Amino acid sequence: MNSGEYWNPVLETLPREKLQQLQLKKFKSILKWAYENSPFYRSLYKGAGLEPGDIKTLDDITKVPKTEKAMLREAQGKEPYPYGSILSVPIEQVTEYRQTSGTTGQPVYHPETWQDWDWSAESWAYALYAQGYRDYDRVFLPFGYSVNIAFWAGHYAAEKIGCEVVPGGVLDTEARILKMKELKATALMATPTYILGMADTARKKLGLDPAKDLNIKKITAAGEPGACIPATKKRMEEMWGAKVYDQIGATEIGHWGFECQAQAGLHILEAFHLVEIEDIETGATITEPGKKGSMVITTFDRFAHPCIRFDSKDVIEWNPVEKCECGRTFRRLKGGVVGRADDITKVKGVLLAPTAIEEVVRSIPELGDEYEVTVTKKGDIDDITLKMEIAPDFKGNIEAVEPKLVQQLRLKTGLRYNLEFHDYGTLPRYGVKAKRFKDLRHKE
Numbered sequence: 138m139n140s141g142e143y144w145n146p147v148l149e150t151l152p153r154e155k156l157q158q159l160q161l162k163k164f165k166s167i168l169k170w171a172y173e174n175s176p177f178y179r180s181l182y183k184g185a186g187l188e189p190g191d192i193k194t195l196d197d198i199t200k201v202p203k204t205e206k207a208m209l210r211e212a213q214g215k216e217p218y219p220y221g222s223i224l225s226v227p228i229e230q231v232t233e234y235r236q237t238s239g240t241t242g243q244p245v246y247h248p249e250t251w252q253d254w255d256w257s258a259e260s261w262a263y264a265l266y267a268q269g270y271r272d273y274d275r276v277f278l279p280f281g282y283s284v285n286i287a288f289w290a291g292h293y294a295a296e297k298i299g300c301e302v303v304p305g306g307v308l309d310t311e312a313r314i315l316k317m318k319e320l321k322a323t324a325l326m327a328t329p330t331y332i333l334g335m336a337d338t339a340r341k342k343l344g345l346d347p348a349k350d351l352n353i354k355k356i357t358a359a360g361e362p363g364a365c366i367p368a369t370k371k372r373m374e375e376m377w378g379a380k381v382y383d384q385i386g387a388t389e390i391g392h393w394g395f396e397c398q399a400q401a402g403l404h405i406l407e408a409f410h411l412v413e414i415e416d417i418e419t420g421a422t423i424t425e426p427g428k429k430g431s432m433v434i435t436t437f438d439r440f441a442h443p444c445i446r447f448d449s450k451d452v453i454e455w456n457p458v459e460k461c462e463c464g465r466t467f468r469r470l471k472g473g474v475v476g477r478a479d480d481i482t483k484v485k486g487v488l489l490a491p492t493a494i495e496e497v498v499r500s501i502p503e504l505g506d507e508y509e510v511t512v513t514k515k516g517d518i519d520d521i522t523l524k525m526e527i528a529p530d531f532k533g534n535i536e537a538v539e540p541k542l543v544q545q546l547r548l549k550t551g552l553r554y555n556l557e558f559h560d561y562g563t564l565p566r567y568g569v570k571a572k573r574f575k576d577l578r579h580k581e
């Protein structure tokens with residue numbers, strides 16, 4: 138199983154025409170699988186009058202109805218519990234449970250069979266190999282190893298390549314840094330916020346300069362934008378004295394994009410996925426560089442929970458230069474994922490929907506309706522302040538509601554806030570459209 142080689146010249150340098158033939162074949166195969174095995178997909182397609190046999194060319198795929206997160210959530214929480222009607226294999230075959238980080242309340246559950254999980258690790262292995270991971274690397278993973286997917290597949294992928302993997306799970310940041318130093322770890326995977334935060338901790342708390350005192354040569358940055366923002370990437374590379382590579386995936390989709398050693402845009406893993414870019418206003422397919430649009434993505438060869446024409450709302454753009462110096466013909470995106478089609482934003486690596494905060498604030502009777510959220514950078518770490526008003530008729534001690542508030546915010550948004558209570562009527566009021574969410578991170 139472990140060949141240690143993840144440079145596949147047949148697959149990764151296919152001429153476009155051949156690659157598209159492969160993609161069409163794989164698209165038809167997953168569509169047929171979903172139609173035959175998932176009540177959710179069968180009913181979606183029957184409702185649209187679509188039979189899998191109707192898809193004959195890649196141009197036909199726009200006939201296939203799109204899916205989105207809300208539909209997945211709606212179909213879940215039912216039998217076969219908790220995955221519901223999307224599940225396309227007998228539940229006995231499910232070996233992995235994962236979930237999305239759950240921004241607006243309910244997370245999306247994600248099942249994988251052992252075969253699917255191997256696919257997930259395989260797709261990461263192609264990316265890590267393209268970033269220079271080899272069997273002599275000692276890879277440190279400083280993440281929580283919890284119910285969220287995070288870097289789980291990265292762990293297995295590094296093992297597949299033959300690297301030695303060090304799981305830095307429950308250690309705190311200082312202990313993780315010391316362990317990397319002790320073991321002379323050569324590679325690291327983390328979110329950009331944490332990559333910068335760790336360097337900050339190393340310097341301030343331990344008196345260590347990561348670029349000089351640690352042995353990290355390459356860093357895979359995923360989970361939020363950062364490595365695709367040139368100034369942030371430069372900063373991370375300078376702090377660590379290492380190459381930093383952008384990588385992207387999502388729980389429902391799997392890992393779909395990576396930067397290679399040429400660091401010239403994000404390659405789409407086209408042998409594993411089909412990416413379409415849609416015009417945000419008209420919905421028309423964008424095939425040429427020069428215009429940003431919203432991503433619609435299909436995942437091939439992952440069978441327990443098919444992801445077909447999923448409207449991910451990631452804003453992306455084709456790279457103007459077709460050929461990459463690494464030799465791979467997988468198409469690239471210009472500058473990675475440049476934003477979100479809706480208002481959801483990432484704070485501390487967690488997707489945050491302002492509506493989730495509103496839901497909490499307004500569920501607490503001691504508080505007024507107005508609130509304001511400000512996200513700034515404290516050093517390199519995101520810092521969130523939530524200002525609220527005390528309800529006009531409330532006369533008690535407002536601090537008494539704090540524990541309930543903290544707990545609800547943690548539950549609904551997964552984040553901690555600096556809480557400020559203001560007198561009623563002192564926060565700004567808005568007429569038609571409120572601007573209660575202020576993201577000041579990129580404006581300083």
Ligand SMILES: [Zn+2]
Binds near residue numbers: 398464465
């Ligand atoms: Zn490349």
